[in-house]
Amino acid sequence: MSDDISLLRRSFVAGLLCAPAAVSAAPLIDLDRGVGLFNGGGRITGTRDERRMLNLYTQEASVASEELQFSGISVGSHPMKLRLQNANTDERLVIDLPGSLRMGQAVGHRLNHFLRDWRKDEVLPIDQKVLDDLIKISGSFATPGKVRDIRITSGYRTRETNELLRQRGYGVARNSLHMVGKAIDFSLPGINIRELSIKAQEFCGGGVGTYSTFVHIDSGSARRWAA
Helix, strand or coil: CHHHHHHHHHHHHHHHHHHHHHHHHCCCEECCCCEECCCCCCCCCCCHHHHHHHHHHCHHHHHHHHHHCCCCCCCCCCCEEEEEEECCCCCEEEEEECCCCCCCHHHHHHHHHHCCECCCCECCCCCHHHHHHHHHHHHCCCCCCCEEEEEEEECCCCHHHHHHHHHCCCCCCCCCHHHHCCEEEEECCCCCHHHHHHHHHHHCCCEEEECCCCEEEECCCCEEEEC
16 A cells, blocks of 8 residues: 555656646647637736737737738838828828838728729729839928828729820820829929929839829839820
8 A cells, every 4th residue: 555655646746747848848829729828718818918929820910911911112211191182182191101111901992092083983902013102202202200292193094084084185095004003193292393203213113204293103114205
């Protein structure tokens, strides 16, 4: 009997000594359920830092994936506030960009809606390269701490709208890149069109057209023209 008791004691002590190793070998976060080893179930508990750690594979993952959908561009290291105005409807949109000038998904959606065909009220996602170029060009004229105004003449255009403008003699191309969301016509209040055109040609790798009241940029082949 004494031998049996001694054996049980030794087994119990051995179990206690092995427990820390077993715990340390277990994952701190259950990647399948998004919970921690010590939180006792699906609800996240503990201090704020512990909750943030546990959220690494859940809530914060959605933020990371959102940022990856929009390219980051570098013009300066300071945040920038843009105030867009539709030259046709006087509709306005204010957006804030961080120092990295990286757009989040929500900002992208708002820009796509703002740049819609306002005559047909139809939205088409604008090519990210054109949006990047618009921000780079505008950012080069921005002053830290001040709002940079942008006047939009045209963004996305449906085929019907494009044909209407052609018939009215606006010099619109039959197969305009506006119809596929790859072109924007704009100006910057207070900035001379010629100066804006020079800066657009510096930043934009696609087409740049200079008109009397606005500059056209697109993500097509590299072209330069004046009208």
